[in-house]
Amino acid sequence: MTMLHVVDHALLAHRLAELRDAATPSPRFRKLLAEIGAILTLEATRALPSRIARITTPLTEMDHQVLAAPEPVLVAVLRAGLGLMEGGMQVLPEAPVGHVGLVRDEHTLKPSQYMLRMPPEVRSRGAILFDPMLATGGSAVAAVQRVKEAGAPSIRFVCVVAAPEGVAKLSAAHPDVPIYTASLDEKLDHRGFIVPGLGDAGDRCFGTVE
Incomplete structure (x- = not known):
């Protein structure tokens, strides 16, 4: 579990408490999910490569730290990942966006793909993959594999809550993915x-039931 980062932040914990609450309605749930996505994106991009550039302020010139490469591609695992990625898009508004459509069989718990749309920039920029729940790990493993097959040289996985079983499975299958x-x-x-x-993040986010 060396690649697991449990983000310790007071505002994040406060929002997660409300997100967990069964009484939280869908509109509020979506807003909280986006805010949590923004905080987690900031943490996931903390160590992006940087360089020093010369800039001009209103008063003088100075050397300043800037990104050394374009922002990663943001990829949502449909459908619940859309709500989480909304926060990532607020932090990185110019980042290209991709989607992986997976559906989990409720009996076998195995995922099957129904859609994959990935911008070509993923081959040079890498990706941040958004999925609110890391449960059994089956969907996460499959989603990471699809993004790797699309050419991503690096991937960061962002979720709201994780189970030990899912973390172990994802880490075993993709030990290079934080x-x-x-x-x-x-x-x-x-x-x-x-x-x-x-609960079911997709149903709670979009107000749907089976």
Whole structure:
């Protein structure tokens, strides 16, 4: 679990508490998810390569730290990843955007792909992959593999809550991919849901039910 980063931030914890609350309505849930996505994106990009550039302020010239390369591509795992990536887009508004469509069989818990749209910049910029829940790890492993196959030289995985089982599976399959999360939760239940978790992020984000 050396690649796991549990982000310790008071504002993040406060928002996560409200996000977990079963009484939080969908509009508020979406707003919180985006705000959490922004905080996690800041942490995931903390160590982006930088260089020193000469700039001119209103008063003088100076050497200043700037990014050494363009921003990573932002990739959402559909559909719940859209709400989380919204915060990433606020932090990196000029970053290209990609999508991976995966659906999990509720009986086998195995994912199947129904869509993949990736900008060509992913081959040079790498990617930040957004999925609110890292539960069994099956969807995360599959999504990371699809982005790697698209040519991404580096990937950061951003989620809101993670289960130990999912972290172990993703780390075993892709040990080069760091995981950024707001919480490492206790366990998975018999249905593969994270406990204590926050329920089905997609349904809560968009107000849908099965």
